[in-house]
Amino acid sequence: EAGVAQSPRYKIIEKRQSVAFWCNPISGHATLYWYQQILGQGPKLLIQFQNNGVVDDSQLPKDRFSAERLKGVDSTLKIQPAKLEDSAVYLCASSLGRGLAGVGYEQYFGPGTRLTVT
């Protein structure tokens, strides 16, 4: 089966510019996650969708970050305007669902988009 697709793989922008990342999850996966992974750290959840609704965005810096999931399939994550500290790898993951207790479903990750803000 096809995995989680992300594009672009690399992006270099100047601070204060905007950037958008795209994710196509595995077909049939209801839950989609966006993570930010700073070099040397574990992935940090930014936002979680269940179908096309937001389940949690408590760790999303909403003054500059936004995300949407169109028709419960593809998703885009946008940063506007970017700051130097946004340099990181942005990972998209999907899972079948959240389970009865929100657990028990393995997440499948895409290759990530490496963002460099100069």
Add this chain to the structure above:
Amino acid sequence: LAKTTQPISMDSYEGQEVNITCSHNNIATNDYITWYQQFPSQGPRFIIQGYKTKVTNEVASLFIPADRKSSTLSLPRVSLSDTAVYYCLVGDWAGGSYIPTFGRGTSLIVHP
């Protein structure tokens, strides 16, 4: 948020068994413990998941004591290709939502 603690790094040699322990003192009653493997320039990949006692699959075993405040990932007979960062994952419940939380990970280096 739920906090996990793992050793920052470990070294091993080919053919040895490697055990990586993760501490998660505040794990929720209904939460599972999941381990992921990550190679450079790739997203994490699921290894194994468990709730209690012992779970084994074709690549690893997971040991969880009765109090569930820690877990140990066991990799039998490692090879050079097992060199990677290993993360344990637990979660938090906030506002009715489950928030998966990764730790800082353990960088495993396997030597010839």
